[in-house]
Amino acid sequence: MYYSLLSSSICIPLAVSLQPKTTWTSTKFNNEKKVGSCTGVPRNFNMEKLQSGYLFPEIGMRESEHTQKYPHARLIRLGIGDTTEPIPDIITSAMAERVYALSTVKGYRGYGAEQGNMELRMAIAETFYRDLGVKGNEVFVSDGAQCDISRLQLLLGSNVSMAVQDPSFPAYIDCGVIVGRAGNFQEKTGTYDNIVYMKCGPENNFFPDLSTTSRTDIIFFCSPNNPTGYAASRQQLQQLVDFAKANGSMIIYDSAYAAYVTDDSPRSIFEIPGAKEVAIEISSFSKFAGFTGVRLGWTVVPEELLYSNGFPVMKDYNRIVCTCFNGASSVAQAGGLACLSKEGYRALTTVVDYYMGNAEILFDAFSSLGLKAYGGKNAPYVWVHFPGMSSWDVFNEILEKTHIVTIPGRGFGPGGEGYVRVSGFGHRERILEASMRLKNLYK
Amino acid sequence: MSVMQQLSSPISSSSSAFLSHSNFNSRSKNVWVPAKRIGICKCVAVPQEAQTAYTTKVSRNANMAKLQAGYLFPEIARRRAAHLLKYPDAQLISLGIGDTTEPIPEVITSAMAKRAHELSTLEGYSGYGDEQGEKALRAAICSTFYSGLTVDQDDIFVSDGAKCDISRLQVLFGANVTMAVQDPSYPAYVDSSVIMGQTGQFQKDVQKFQRIEYMKCTPENGFFPDLSSVPRTDIIFFCSPNNPTGAAATREQLTQLVKFAKHNGSIIVYDSAYAMYTSKDNPHSIYEIPGAKEVAIETSSFSKYAGFTGVRLGWTVVPKILLFSDGFPVAKDFNRIVCTSFNGASNIAQAGGLACLSPEGLKAMDDVVGFYKENTNIIMETFDSLGFKVYGGNAPYVWVHFPGRNSWDVFSEILEKTHVVTTPGSGFGPAGDGFIRVSAFGHRKNVLEACKRFKQLYK
Numbered sequence: 046m047y048y049s050l051l052s053s054s055i056c057i058p059l060a061v062s063l064q065p066k067t068t069w070t071s072t073k074f075n076n077e078k079k080v081g082s083c084t085g086v087p088r089n090f091n092m093e094k095l096q097s098g099y100l101f102p103e104i105g106m107r108e109s110e111h112t113q114k115y116p117h118a119r120l121i122r123l124g125i126g127d128t129t130e131p132i133p134d135i136i137t138s139a140m141a142e143r144v145y146a147l148s149t150v151k152g153y154r155g156y157g158a159e160q161g162n163m164e165l166r167m168a169i170a171e172t173f174y175r176d177l178g179v180k181g182n183e184v185f186v187s188d189g190a191q192c193d194i195s196r197l198q199l200l201l202g203s204n205v206s207m208a209v210q211d212p213s214f215p216a217y218i219d220c221g222v223i224v225g226r227a228g229n230f231q232e233k234t235g236t237y238d239n240i241v242y243m244k245c246g247p248e249n250n251f252f253p254d255l256s257t258t259s260r261t262d263i264i265f266f267c268s269p270n271n272p273t274g275y276a277a278s279r280q281q282l283q284q285l286v287d288f289a290k291a292n293g294s295m296i297i298y299d300s301a302y303a304a305y306v307t308d309d310s311p312r313s314i315f316e317i318p319g320a321k322e323v324a325i326e327i328s329s330f331s332k333f334a335g336f337t338g339v340r341l342g343w344t345v346v347p348e349e350l351l352y353s354n355g356f357p358v359m360k361d362y363n364r365i366v367c368t369c370f371n372g373a374s375s376v377a378q379a380g381g382l383a384c385l386s387k388e389g390y391r392a393l394t395t396v397v398d399y400y401m402g403n404a405e406i407l408f409d410a411f412s413s414l415g416l417k418a419y420g421g422k423n424a425p426y427v428w429v430h431f432p433g434m435s436s437w438d439v440f441n442e443i444l445e446k447t448h449i450v451t452i453p454g455r456g457f458g459p460g461g462e463g464y465v466r467v468s469g470f471g472h473r474e475r476i477l478e479a480s481m482r483l484k485n486l487y488k
Numbered sequence: 489m490s491v492m493q494q495l496s497s498p499i500s501s502s503s504s505a506f507l508s509h510s511n512f513n514s515r516s517k518n519v520w521v522p523a524k525r526i527g528i529c530k531c532v533a534v535p536q537e538a539q540t541a542y543t544t545k546v547s548r549n550a551n552m553a554k555l556q557a558g559y560l561f562p563e564i565a566r567r568r569a570a571h572l573l574k575y576p577d578a579q580l581i582s583l584g585i586g587d588t589t590e591p592i593p594e595v596i597t598s599a600m601a602k603r604a605h606e607l608s609t610l611e612g613y614s615g616y617g618d619e620q621g622e623k624a625l626r627a628a629i630c631s632t633f634y635s636g637l638t639v640d641q642d643d644i645f646v647s648d649g650a651k652c653d654i655s656r657l658q659v660l661f662g663a664n665v666t667m668a669v670q671d672p673s674y675p676a677y678v679d680s681s682v683i684m685g686q687t688g689q690f691q692k693d694v695q696k697f698q699r700i701e702y703m704k705c706t707p708e709n710g711f712f713p714d715l716s717s718v719p720r721t722d723i724i725f726f727c728s729p730n731n732p733t734g735a736a737a738t739r740e741q742l743t744q745l746v747k748f749a750k751h752n753g754s755i756i757v758y759d760s761a762y763a764m765y766t767s768k769d770n771p772h773s774i775y776e777i778p779g780a781k782e783v784a785i786e787t788s789s790f791s792k793y794a795g796f797t798g799v800r801l802g803w804t805v806v807p808k809i810l811l812f813s814d815g816f817p818v819a820k821d822f823n824r825i826v827c828t829s830f831n832g833a834s835n836i837a838q839a840g841g842l843a844c845l846s847p848e849g850l851k852a853m854d855d856v857v858g859f860y861k862e863n864t865n866i867i868m869e870t871f872d873s874l875g876f877k878v879y880g881g882n883a884p885y886v887w888v889h890f891p892g893r894n895s896w897d898v899f900s901e902i903l904e905k906t907h908v909v910t911t912p913g914s915g916f917g918p919a920g921d922g923f924i925r926v927s928a929f930g931h932r933k934n935v936l937e938a939c940k941r942f943k944q945l946y947k
Contacts, residue, residue, distance in 0.1 A: 082782055085753020086722040088812035089662030092821045099827040102619070127615040137608040140836065141601035147799070148597040155587035155797040155929075159562070188648055188800075188834070195829035199659065199683060202549030219828045223659060262546040293545025322542045337615040338835035339607070340648070351541060352548035361552045367559040368679045369655035374648070374834040375798035376600065470615075 091225045094237070100215045100456040101125050108450050115448065121479045123407070124450035126271070126426065126468045128335040130399060132380075133392035136334065139383030140376050147375075157372045160363065161186025161343070165378050168385040169343055173303070173328070177315040183347050183359065185366055186381070188340040188373045190301050190329040191216050197297060197325065197344070198224040200358075200365045205262035208241035210253065212272055212457030212464070214299065217265040235459035244460050247419065247430070251275035255284060260292040266314075267299035269306060272457045272466040273428045274404075274420015276310035282317045289323040295350070295358075296324040301342075302424045304333040304397050310423055321347040325358070330377075332425070332470075334384045334393050341377040400425045403476040404469030410480040411467075414487045425469035428454070432463055439465050447482040551685045554697070560675045560915040561585045567899075568909050575907065581938045583867075584909035586731070586885065586927045588795040590859060592840075593852030596794060599843030603836050617832045620823065621646025621803070625838050628845040629803055633763075633788070637775040643807050643819065645826055646841070648800040648833045650761050650789040651676050657757060657785065657804070658684045660818070660825050665722035668701035670713065672732055672916030672923070674759065677725040695918040704919045707879060707889070711735035715744060720752040726774075727759035729766045732916045732925040733887045734864075734880020736770040742777045749783040755810065755818070756784040761802075764793050764857045765864075766882040781807040785818070792860075792884065792929075793853045794844045801837040860884045863928035863935045870939040871926075874946045884928040887913070895921050906941035 097103065104124045112120055146152025160166065160182075167181035187193045194216045203225035209217045218240060221227050228238030236242055241261050243253030251273050266285060269276040277285070289296050298314035306312050314324045329342035346359040373381075383389045401421075408421035417430040431439045436453035443449050443465070452468075454461030469476070557563060564584045572580060606612025620626070621644065630641040647653045654676050663685035669677045681687055681700060688698025696702055701721050703713035711733050726745060728737040737745070749756050758774035771777065774784045789802035806819040833841075843849045867886045871878045877889040890898045895912035902910055902924070911927070913920030928935070 083753070083811040083813050083815050084722075084749075084755050084783060085720075085813050086661070086665060086755050088814055088816045089660060089664070089821065091662055092660070092824065095824065099824060102827050125616065129613070129615065131609055131613040132607045134608045137604045140604040144597045144600040144604060144836070144840075147592045147795070148594045149591055150931075153589065153591040153795070155589060155795065156585065157798050189831050191831045192829065195659070199655070200549060200552070201546070202551055203663070203685070204549070205546060216828060223825065223828065225663065262544075289544075290542075293543070295544050295546050323544060335607075335613070335615070338617050338832070340831065340834040349541065351543040353543055353545050354548055355541070355543055356548050361548065364552065364555060364558065365683065367562050368676060368683065369652065371649050371651045371800065372798070374800040374837050376604070376836050377834050380604075 091223050091227075094222050094227060094230055095219060096230055099219060100452070103456075104450065104452055107444070111444055111448070111450075118448040119478075121447075121449045121471070121475050121482075123468045123471060123476075123479060124452045126332065126470055128332065128337050128400075129471050130335060130396050132335045132339075133389065133396070135386070135389050135392060136380050136383040139389075140339075140380040143376050143379035154375055157375050157378070159367045159370055159372045160184075161373060162375070162378045162382070165382050165385075166343075168382055172385045172390070174313060174315060174345070177313060178321065179315055179345055179347070183345050185344045185346065185362065186373050186378060187342045187344060187366075187370070188377070189331060189342040190299065190327045192370075193327050193342060193344045194297075195220045195223075196365050196369060197327070197362075198226075199369065200362055201263060206239060206241070207263040207265065208243055208258065208261040209265045209458070210245045210267065210270065211242035211460030212245065212454060213265065214267055214271045215457060217297075218458070235455075235462075242458065242460065245270070245273060245275070246460060247417070251419070252277055252281045255288045258288070260294065262294055264289060264294050264296045265299070266296055267301070269302040269310070269424035270420075271299075271302065271424065272420075272426055272452070272454065272461065272464075274422070274424040274426040276306055276308070276423035279309075279311050279316070282311055282314060286314070286317045286320050286323060290319055293353070294323065296320075298324050298326045299328070300326055301329040301332055303328065304393070305401060305425055306423045307401065308423065315345070315347075321349045323350070325350065330381055330384060333397065334380075335396065336377065336380070339374075339377045339380060341373055341381045399473070400469050403471060403473065406476050406480050407467050407469060410483050414484060416487070421469070427467045427469065429465050429467060430463060431465060434463060436462055436465055443483070443486070447479070447486050449479050449482060551683050554682050554687065554689055555679060556690050559679060560911070563915075564909065564911055567903065571903055571907070571909075578907040579937075581908045581930065581934045581941075583927045583930060583935070583938055584911045586792070586929055588792065588797050588860075588929050589931055590795060590856055592795045592799075593849070593856070595846065595848045595852055596840050596843045600799075600836050600840040603839035607835075614835060617835055617838070619827045619830055619832045620644075621833060622835070622838050622842075625842050625845075626803075628842055632845045632850070634773060634775060634805070637773060638781070639775055639805055639807065643805050645804045645806065645822065646833050646838060647802045647804060647826075647830070648837070649791060649802040650759060650787045650804075652830075653787045653802060653804045654757070654759075655680045655683075656825050656829060657787070657822070658686070659829060660822050661686075661723060666699060666701070667723040667725065668703055668718060668721040669725045669917070670705045670727065670730065671702035671918060672705065672913060672920030673725065674727055674731045675916060677757075678917070695914070695921075702917060702919070705730070705733060705735070706919055707877065711879070712737055712741045715748045718748075720754065722754055724749060724754050724756045725759065726756055727761075729762040729770070729883035731759075731762065731883060732885050732911065732913065732920065732923075734883040734885045735887075736766040736882035739771050739776070742771055742774060746774070746777045746780050746783060750779060753813065754783065756780075758784050758786045759788070760786055761789045761792055762883040763788065764853070765861060765884055770882065775805070775807075782809055782811075785810065790841055790844060793857060794840070794849075795856065796837070796840065799834075799837045799840060801833055801841045859932075860928050863930060863932065866935055866939060867926050867928055870942055874943065876946075886926040886928065888924045888926060890922055890924060893922060895923060898924050902942075902945070906938070906945050908938045908941060
């Protein structure tokens with residue numbers, strides 16, 4: 046994934062600061078020579094509040110720079126959580142079959158339902174939410190969780206307050222900033238004024254202390270967690286649902302890594318009684334099926350979820366989906382259906398196990414060096430603690446000395462400082478090689 | 489039926505029986521109900537059990553409450569479904585939603601199938617792609633559609649379609665910009681503007697949202713707005729060849745538009761999704777007009793060229809020299825949106841797109857476009873021969889005038905009496921009332937049959 050740099054023919058400095066300290070304010074431009082004339086359209090000041098580029102393209106940029114500096118280094122990418130293993134044949138054959146059908150009179154289909162193919166919606170409900178009371182018509186198929194997060198922010202608008210775990214997947218905050226909900230960024234604390242950050246660290250078993258958490262309208266919660274790898278327990282999620290219920294809040298539960306749960310931690314928020322009245326769940330085929338490039342995901346909006354005036358959230362979400370979206374690719378959806386067939390699901394479980402095997406190797410590597418490592422058991426991420434150190438410094442050191450790309454914990458929020466996220470997505474031999482290099486560096 | 493029972497009725501393709509807004513009349517105040525809806529949607533009082541249901545304390549987004557009824561095309565689909573229930577044996581012909589019907593040429597689908605199979609191999613597997621799109625595709629789009637126009641390939645952002653791009657552009661612009669649209673126009677421009685919070689309330693008497701500037705496009709002004717009477721807005725949405733009127737702006741008209749935007753410091757969002765349907769005499773891209781790169785964004789799509797309505801692929805051009813008032817490049821912010829709120833178009837769709845732009849693919853797309861253009865001619869000739877004033881011809885839509893008549897009434901009449909689905913002009917804006925949009929997407933035999941039925945109805 047590469048950040049497409051705008052060329053030097055325009056009047057901005059090329060280097061985008063990756064450290065959160067330097068903000069990208071428009072005053073910089075007034076000092077630069079302008080090429081071309083400006084329109085009279087004011088820049089969206091919410092965009093201005095964003096601190097540097099989105100995290101993952103920034104990592105991609107660092108990767109490119111490093112490769113240019115060391116063209117012969119064998120770079121190992123354990124940064125961006127990008128899947129590497131081929132998609133099982135049964136699934137790609139289904140996609141190819143659908144594609145060929147599009148060339149026939151009988152098999153050609155134009156626009157699909159914006160909410161997704163009904164067969165797929167029902168298969169999702171049946172596969173992931175069996176006995177949990179989630180119906181096919183509550184499932185909205187999409188082109189991925191990141192896109193859904195943005196659509197949910199658009200749905201909810203700028204006049205709602207939000208809480209996130211700290212650290213958390215950056216899209217929750219960034220999309221919240223873009224839609225105008227975040228307030229100003231405070232450099233000192235590394236936080237936005239109007240967002241509530243729920244610290245999740247070893248000291249609180251990676252679950253926020255809800256008794257000290259202020260009420261917000263929306264609570265973003267990801268479990269199994271990206272980046273910490275922690276899967277909340279049933280008891281913890283019951284607390285969360287009760288908290289939301291007591292406060293009249295809405296949980297947006299990100300279960301993109303549910304397939305990676307190995308113990309009996311819940312895989313869906315809807316396993317918790319009462320959740321249907323307070324939660325939306327988003328998920329994805331990306332990490333479950335290697336669909337990072339194919340693009341397929343879904344969001345469950347229960348019928349029972351109502352705004353304060355009694356209006357069903359589902360109705361507005363449907364309107365957003367019909368107006369701002371036009372459905373996931375029919376080819377991807379055909380693939381999704383094959384993923385949920387008995388054979389497809391079984392084949393995918395093998396791939397998931399493979400990545401978890403990788404995570405275990407990395408976890409063991411760090412542990413053996415005496416470093417405190419977390420995660421790796423219910424998610425393909427290992428969260429390694431480097432107490433007292435700047436995570437960008439650790440990132441740089443690891444990259445420079447071992448040619449391994451990781452992600453500095455600070456990129457996920459101030460609560461990530463002092464940690465580095467190492468992804469278990471990769472070919473086994475690269476993981477083993479990485480493990481060896483890390484052991485050499487830190488022995 | 490209780491509210492909850494209504495909610496559990498299945499949502500069939502693009503139509504949602506429960507989405508009839510009038511079910512929630514008791515709560516939504518600004519609901520517009522088109523005149524004479526033939527008993528399809530009933531207002532039901534909310535039963536006791538629903539009123540005591542748990543509600544969160546999260547306020548509904550007030551912008552969503554401003555929207556009038558559902559998005560236009562699912563409403564058409566709903567009417568269609570209701571009609572089929574009423575007349576299960578009717579040979580319904582759909583010339584409403586502009587949905588492509590002809591198979592995708594094999595040169596394109598083979599490329600997609602090949603890419604799908606490659607994803608099962610070690611060498612061929614790819615994960616996340618560039619959010620802006622695969623480089624080869626961006627280059628091909630650039631050389632195919634913008635050759636000689638000094639558009640760079642990295643000005644091009646590949647997407648999952650123009651409709652999605654329109655919303656992403658609105659998110660980019662934010663709530664504090666003003667906008668102008670043609671009247672009539674593709675409903676996504678207005679609806680996404682409402683959702684973003686750029687508008688005031690809907691004014692029933694004039695059928696317009698406050699704070700949107702509606703630029704009337706009618707036969708009287710040759711379907712090009714009188715810019716001398718249009719106040720300045722930050723953003724101007726302009727679609728040419730036009731959906732729904734089928735009119736194509738001339739080079740001279742677009743030069744006026746670009747000058748107008750330049751003079752006012754506005755940004756044009758130019759929708760060229762139907763460019764291939766017009767002759768080479770009319771501009772295919774806004775960038776054919778000198779100075780356009782400093783004032784315009786262009787959005788387009790493979791939907792209507794390659795039958796990719798379900799496959800999902802489009803693109804948006806944001807020139808580097810397009811700047812906000814403080815000098816900040818619009819492309820940089822759009823890139824940020826694309827990286828944060830999106831994750832790239834499907835790699836399989838992109839492989840298809842690349843094949844579309846091969847010499848063989850281009851020829852194949854030309855043939856399909858030619859087919860739909862011929863449909864357009866057949867429909868135009870039919871209404872013309874019946875004495876109607878007919879417009880269009882530069883897009884696969886025919887815009888038929890029914891002077892003095894309510895367009896939903898005409899829609900209903902045509903549906904009831906000929907079992908042909910069309911789209912009422914008022915769905916595209918107040919200046920669309922009195923017109924019907926007939927889509928030219930359909931199998932030839934269906935188009936011919938529909939025309940036969942029109943002749944019988946209006947002879």
